[in-house]
Amino acid sequence: MYFRIRMEPNVWIYIVEGDETDKDRIVQIVAGRNAQTRWFSDAASFLSQCSALPVGIVVIDICLPDLDGLELQKQVNRDCERSHKVVMLAGDCDISDAVAAMREGAIDFLKKPIRRAELLDAIVRAEMAISEQQQAARRERQQDRVMTGLTEREIDVLKASALGQSSKQVAHALDLSTRTVEMHRSNIIRKLGVPNFASALVLYASTGTAASNITRLKTA
Structure with a gap:
């Protein structure tokens, strides 16, 4: 089961996926949500821009052509200035990979083929995490105004x-x-x-x- 929530103004979904068919499947699943999608075919193209991108959900294939998805997740957490939320995808689901991804803060670790309900559930949880993050940031700004x-x-x-x-x-x-x-x-x-x-x-x-x-x- 999944529920729609209103984001402000939109949530960005960044798809880091080397397989264009899987990318199209993800875009099809999230179509109709209050979201904008952007595709990156490899890790390098995403990393070169991630710090400047609006905060969003990063859907990462663990098997990328140029970099392991887990390593990309670590670099996103370390180097990107914005707190993106990660959903990891894997063709062969290895429990150690899943544990590693979750320890790095992934919202979920999903096995391919991509199931609509599972992906949407993960997207909703990521949206909620971003919404809470935005609310916390607003509270901090309000506190700064009060204390100044x-x-x-x-x-x-x-x-x-x-x-x-x-x-x-x-x-x-x-x-x-x-x-x-x-x-x-x-x-x-x-x-x-x-x-x-x-x-x-x-x-x-x-x-x-x-x-x-x-x-x-x-x-x-």
């Missing part, structure tokens, strides 16, 4: 307050006076351009920063 301009102590106050601590509790945890904590809160409101401190906490929470990552706070 705040002093280290203001960030400490914001993080401590996000745990649900009162001004008095924050003051105790950070060895500050309650008045100093209130001053920091006022500065945070002003710098973030929000109407009140509750709005600042909502904005901070939207960055996805986990409260468990707070390491500088003393145990109350």
